[in-house]
Amino acid sequence: MTAIDVSGMIDAVGARLRALRMRHDFTLTELSERTGISVSTLSRLEAGERRASLDLLLPIATVFDVGLDALVGVETSRDPRVHGTPITRHGRTWVALSRHGDGPTAFKVTVPAAPAKHRVEQRVHAGFDWFFVLSGRVRLALGDDEHIIEAGEAVEFDTLIPHGTASAGSGPAEILHLMSRDGERVHLRDV
Structure with missing residues (x-):
């Protein structure tokens, strides 16, 4: 030692x-x-x-x-596994899949089922969002447009455009979400 x-x-x-x-x-x-x-x-x-x-x-x-x-500059652990604690905000469950740092943070997000006619709440913040649909289908409201993103598809967009997501199916959807620290503050905290 x-x-x-x-x-x-x-x-x-x-x-x-x-x-x-x-x-x-x-x-x-x-x-x-x-x-x-x-x-x-x-x-x-x-x-x-x-x-x-x-x-x-x-x-x-x-x-x-x-x-x-x-x-x-202390290295806290040599164990490469990330032990994310689930955080639930606005009905969604977020689990960190990467350690917090200066770059983007990866999350697995469970998006709950929503009524088909349910209006998707949109937000605006600085940065870019990227997500990949792991399972289910996701409604992506992006300004005046709405897209259905299927399992296996990825999207990337400027978050200065009003945006929001909801499950497009009768059950929850799971996504792999990468975001900057600005995006994390908006999505995980009540700002």
């Missing part, structure tokens, strides 16, 4: 923080407003002039919706 270089890990937090902030297109002022940490403290932390502490890292990790391990 190798010794952990804690000092080196703490020293590298600044570079990780700056990279994470830049990927999310935040200014120091915006991050300060969201965390309650002063701009000068954040700047010194990124520059390596201030040591990272738990009271600084926790609000930052919360804003970026990442674990502390992402900020300090």
Whole structure:
């Protein structure tokens, strides 16, 4: 077993923080407003002039919706399996199939049956959505158009177009859904 270089890990937090902030297109002022940490403290932390502490890292990790391990560079597990916990929102069950990171997140989504005449609720948000129908049939409302997507078919669309889905059959449908962090916030949280 190798010794952990804690000092080196703490020293590298600044570079990780700056990279994470830049990927999310935040200014120091915006991050300060969201965390309650002063701009000068954040700047010194990124520059390596201030040591990272738990009271600084926790609000930052919360804003970026990442674990502390992402900020300090600790590998939490060598087990490649993803153990997603089902989340039910608006009648749909979402199970994460990938670990949360900066890129797209994969989910298996169970879309419940809906009456055939049921109007599909549509939303708009930044990003792109992609899904593959694993089983069943899915009604995709995309602006003024509606499409029936069959098992084995995939779709991709700009999420600035009003969009929504419902099961097109008498039973639920299952889809493999890839989305960005923006899409995840819209779909899994009441924003």
